[in-house]
Amino acid sequence: xxxxxxxxxxxxxxxxxxxxxxxxxxxxxxxxxxxxxxxxxxxxxxxxxxxxxxxxxxxxxxxxxxxxxxxxxxxxxxxxxxxxxxxxxxxxxxxxxxxxxxxxxxxxxxxxxxxxxxxxxxxxxxxxxxxxxxxxxxxxxxxxxxxxxxxxxxxxxxxxxxxxxxxxxxxxxxxxxxxxxxxxxxxxxxxxxxxxxxxxxxxxxxxxxx
Ligand SMILES: Nc1ncnc2c1ncn2[C@@H]1O[C@H](COP(=O)(O)OP(=O)(O)OP(=O)(O)O)[C@@H](O)[C@H]1O
Numbered sequence: 503x504x505x506x507x508x509x510x511x512x513x514x515x516x517x518x519x520x521x522x523x524x525x526x527x528x529x530x531x532x533x534x535x536x537x538x539x540x541x542x543x544x545x546x547x548x549x550x551x552x553x554x555x556x557x558x559x560x561x562x563x564x565x566x567x568x569x570x571x572x573x574x575x576x577x578x579x580x581x582x583x584x585x586x587x588x589x590x591x592x593x594x595x596x597x598x599x600x601x602x603x604x605x606x607x608x609x610x611x612x613x614x615x616x617x618x619x620x621x622x623x624x625x626x627x628x629x630x631x632x633x634x635x636x637x638x639x640x641x642x643x644x645x646x647x648x649x650x651x652x653x654x655x656x657x658x659x660x661x662x663x664x665x666x667x668x669x670x671x672x673x674x675x676x677x678x679x680x681x682x683x684x685x686x687x688x689x690x691x692x693x694x695x696x697x698x699x700x701x702x703x704x705x706x707x708x709x710x711x712x
Contacts, residue, residue, distance in 0.1 A: 509572040511536050511658060511689050512557070516566035519552050526552050529566055532708050534689050536657070539680060539700060542693045544710025550693040551588065553710070554660040557691065558586035582610045585656035587664060591647040595636040599627055599646040602635065603653055610654045621652035625675065640667040651679055659683060659690040665698075677701070 510533035518528025527549030534540050542550045555561045557568075559577035568575035570583075586592075593602050603618040622631050625645040630638060635646055644667045651659060664676045680690055681702040691708070692698060698705070 508535055510534055510569070511538075511571060513569040513572075514566065515569075517556075517563065517568060518565045519549065519556050519561060520564035525564065527710050528564070530708065530710075532706070534658075534691065534706065536687045536689055537684055538689050538706055539684050539702065540689075540691050540706035540708050541698060542691055542708045542710065548710035550710055551662050553708075554586060554588065554662050554691060554693065557658075558584060558588075558660055560586075582654075583656055584658045584660060585651060585654055586660040586662075587647055587651065588660075588662045589666075591643055592650075593635045593643060593646055596634055598632045598634060599638075599649060600631045602646060603649060606650050606654055610656070612653050613655050616653050618649075618653060621649045622646075624652055625649045626671065641669060641672055644668055645672060645675075648676065648679065651683070657688050659688065659692075661690060661692045663693055663695065665694055665696055673699075 512534045514530050514532050516529040516531065518525045518530065520526070532540065542553060544550050552561065556563060559580060570580060599622055600618050607618065619631065622628065625648050627642065627645055627649065630642060635643055638646065665673050668676065677699055680700055683690060684702045
């Protein structure tokens, strides 16, 4: 069965978000299946971050419908299935990368065979595991946030400008994480103003403006 034959992981029908009764984006229609990557495209201010925040459960659906595996969308039930990495990295600055991961894993569990120590090595933070996050560089902070993608069992990744602040090796790391996630049956929505060099197949495209 190809991914497109299966029930979508996530489906949006006529989806929009309203601010002061005015649509910020939409109506949007798209479907994302397990094993698919979608690039969310649009100009500055077109609503890409707003869409990802809505899917992360941080904002309410304005109009239209969201479905998860063919059923109604309940953002509380989706908490462990969806992992959002935004401009704000969601890290506690006075805690170390290891402590941040421990808190996240306590809430959502871990992928089998993965530990905080192993994923921190994978993202290039060996030697910085116990340093308060506020003392890390911007790129190192981003890497500490990326470590969550490796450790937690979420199936849908929402990545807002995941390449920002990263050096060439960091950009390659994001691409590698995405390729492994998609190949393993995960799905991802990604915004990026730079080129995304994803080698795991042609990504879907979600255009934010009509
Ligand atoms: N907290 C907020 N309060 C009011 N309006 C907001 C807020 N955040 C965003 N907006 C507005 O919502 C619209 C969409 O913003 P959003 O950040 O989703 O766009 P974007 O496509 O991600 O932009 P960029 O490419 O610049 O990151 C913009 O017009 C913006 O001014």
